[in-house]
Amino acid sequence: MSNQAAKVIVIGGGNAALCAALAAREGGADVALLERAPEAEAGGNSRFAAGAMRVVYGGIDELRALMPDLTDDEVANTDFGSYPQERFFDDMGRVTDYRCDADLVELLVGHSMPALMWLRGHGVRFAPMYGRQAFKVDGRFRFWGGLTVETVGGGPGLVAALTDAARRQGVDIRYGARAVALVHDDTRVTGVRVRQAGRVETLAADATVVACGGFEANPAWRARYLGPGWDLAKVRGTRFNTGDGHRMALDIGAASCGHWSGCHAVAWDRNAPEFGDLAVGDGFQKHSYPFGVMLNAAGARFVDEGADFRNYTYAKYGAVILAQPGQFAWQVFDAKVAHLLRDEYRIRQVTKVEADTLEGLVAKLDGVDGRRALETLRAFNAAVPDDPAFDPTVKDGRATRGLAVPKSNWANAIDTPPFEAFAVTCGVTFTFGGLRIDADARVLDEDLAAIPGLYAAGEIVGGLFWGNYPGGAGLTSGTVFGRIAGAAAAGGDGA
Numbered sequence: 001m002s003n004q005a006a007k008v009i010v011i012g013g014g015n016a017a018l019c020a021a022l023a024a025r026e027g028g029a030d031v032a033l034l035e036r037a038p039e040a041e042a043g044g045n046s047r048f049a050a051g052a053m054r055v056v057y058g059g060i061d062e063l064r065a066l067m068p069d070l071t072d073d074e075v076a077n078t079d080f081g082s083y084p085q086e087r088f089f090d091d092m093g094r095v096t097d098y099r100c101d102a103d104l105v106e107l108l109v110g111h112s113m114p115a116l117m118w119l120r121g122h123g124v125r126f127a128p129m130y131g132r133q134a135f136k137v138d139g140r141f142r143f144w145g146g147l148t149v150e151t152v153g154g155g156p157g158l159v160a161a162l163t164d165a166a167r168r169q170g171v172d173i174r175y176g177a178r179a180v181a182l183v184h185d186d187t188r189v190t191g192v193r194v195r196q197a198g199r200v201e202t203l204a205a206d207a208t209v210v211a212c213g214g215f216e217a218n219p220a221w222r223a224r225y226l227g228p229g230w231d232l233a234k235v236r237g238t239r240f241n242t243g244d245g246h247r248m249a250l251d252i253g254a255a256s257c258g259h260w261s262g263c264h265a266v267a268w269d270r271n272a273p274e275f276g277d278l279a280v281g282d283g284f285q286k287h288s289y290p291f292g293v294m295l296n297a298a299g300a301r302f303v304d305e306g307a308d309f310r311n312y313t314y315a316k317y318g319a320v321i322l323a324q325p326g327q328f329a330w331q332v333f334d335a336k337v338a339h340l341l342r343d344e345y346r347i348r349q350v351t352k353v354e355a356d357t358l359e360g361l362v363a364k365l366d367g368v369d370g371r372r373a374l375e376t377l378r379a380f381n382a383a384v385p386d387d388p389a390f391d392p393t394v395k396d397g398r399a400t401r402g403l404a405v406p407k408s409n410w411a412n413a414i415d416t417p418p419f420e421a422f423a424v425t426c427g428v429t430f431t432f433g434g435l436r437i438d439a440d441a442r443v444l445d446e447d448l449a450a451i452p453g454l455y456a457a458g459e460i461v462g463g464l465f466w467g468n469y470p471g472g473a474g475l476t477s478g479t480v481f482g483r484i485a486g487a488a489a490a491g492g493d494g495a
């Protein structure tokens with residue numbers, strides 16, 4: 001494709017960008033996709049993802065349409081429940097303290113199932129998340145937390161399927177191509193300046209979609225916008241999301257929007273590398289804390305590990321860990337819950353200690369006041385009630401009594417050896433602050449008028465997530481808004 005022929009340029013190479021590129025092709029546009037990463041590292045955070053996608057469904061019939069490979073046995077042995085629109089709405093409102101933009105949420109929720117069916121049409125396959133979102137109760141699997149579906153092959157499977165589809169549809173994918181500026185003639189965006197193989201050139205476009213992620217991989221911006229200490233966090237995913245899209249759009253007058261001092265951040269192995277490692281994927285995360293306790297350097301608990309289902313708290317607890325002395329914590333479990341620990345606790349690259357007594361365990365917790373830690377564990381054990389019974393598939397109300405830092409559900413005494421502890425720090429996933437868009441994914445300027453020729457999708461969109469995030473909403477958002485942006489970019493003059 002020559003400079004002049006480019007009609008739609010998509011900046012980014014993850015889920016949102018690939019969906020935008022495919023939708024723009026379906027709309028009849030010539031599409032070039034600029035991916036900053038070399039091909040070996042392409043795919044953004046989408047490629048690091050587990051592939052969980054939050055989607056509305058009424059019951060088994062809709063799940064079967066999405067996952068025709070479901071067997072009769074699976075259906076008979078599983079309580080999939082349902083996830084109606086109202087619950088997705090409620091979840092978005094509740095976890096964001098009702099700050100989320102209602103219009104964007106309506107699009108996210110209402111388009112979620114059609115978007116996943118569309119992905120299916122492009123070769124993405126789905127499966128139930130038995131491993132991570134279901135527990136067996138009385139011989140049947142029961143799903144919990146509103147999250148039921150994952151892409152086959154996880155994030156890598158999703159990116160591979162979308163890349164194949166984009167190639168089949170004739171999208172011109174350019175790797176190692178970093179967009180450095182939007183070309184703006186005071187009325188509209190007319191193209192993109194791109195650096196590739198050491199050369200900078202200008203590509204003309206009728207419309208441009210920015211889908212190039214957040215600024216989580218930029219330590220200076222993290223410190224500037226998220227606040228002091230955030231430069232010390234580890235990055236869970238790609239090293240290429242440094243806020244280029246934000247900068248390019250703000251430079252031509254786009255409006256900022258959403259929670260610029262907020263981000264998605266989780267418990268992440270204390271010794272994980274600075275950026276994500278594609279060979280490990282999301283394996284450095286440590287998400288089973290609702291079944292144990294977390295201790296900081298002072299040997300104290302500091303957060304309600306059982307405040308809610310894991311997928312409604314994990315995205316905000318990274319920040320809580322970052323705020324602890326030394327920015328670390330130890331997650332402590334006993335043998336009673338060992339079988340509930342997620343697969344990521346068994347990876348080779350794990351920071352773990354074990355002991356047969358609590359005294360022995362606290363002595364091994366690097367950087368922790370062991371005497372205080374022992375007191376904390378004993379006080380915790382004494383505060384655990386006899387009833388109600390422990391049930392990991394519901395918020396069981398099994399809450400500690402009389403502790404300054406309560407544990408509101410799933411409180412079990414840590415009394416059965418062997419004991420295990422895992423060291424975690426804060427791993428940042430993606431930033432919440434971004435650009436302001438309208439219902440056609442057009443980027444708005446500071447007067448809240450659409451900037452002709454400019455669209456946005458994915459992490460770079462501001463206004464959806466504030467302070468917290470319901471698990472599986474990121475990929476769904478990328479697909480929903482990627483489709484909208486691509487279709488609109490192909491269809492109109494962007495005005």
Ligand SMILES: Cc1cc2nc3c(=O)[nH]c(=O)nc-3n(C[C@H](O)[C@H](O)[C@H](O)COP(=O)(O)OP(=O)(O)OC[C@H]3O[C@@H](n4cnc5c(N)ncnc54)[C@H](O)[C@@H]3O)c2cc1C
Nearest residue numbers: 013014016036044045046051052179212237458459474475
């Ligand atoms: C470890 C991990 C696990 C996760 N698990 C899940 C999950 O199970 N479910 C879920 O919903 N979400 C999950 N997420 C979050 C999810 O990955 C993101 O919300 C989603 O992938 C964002 O998609 P995106 O396309 O906006 O950004 P990305 O996938 O990050 O893509 C951004 C792209 O832009 C490119 N880029 C950056 N700058 C430029 C530039 N100047 N020019 C050209 N290209 C550029 C990057 O190279 C990258 O390819 C996870 C994230 C991580 C890190």
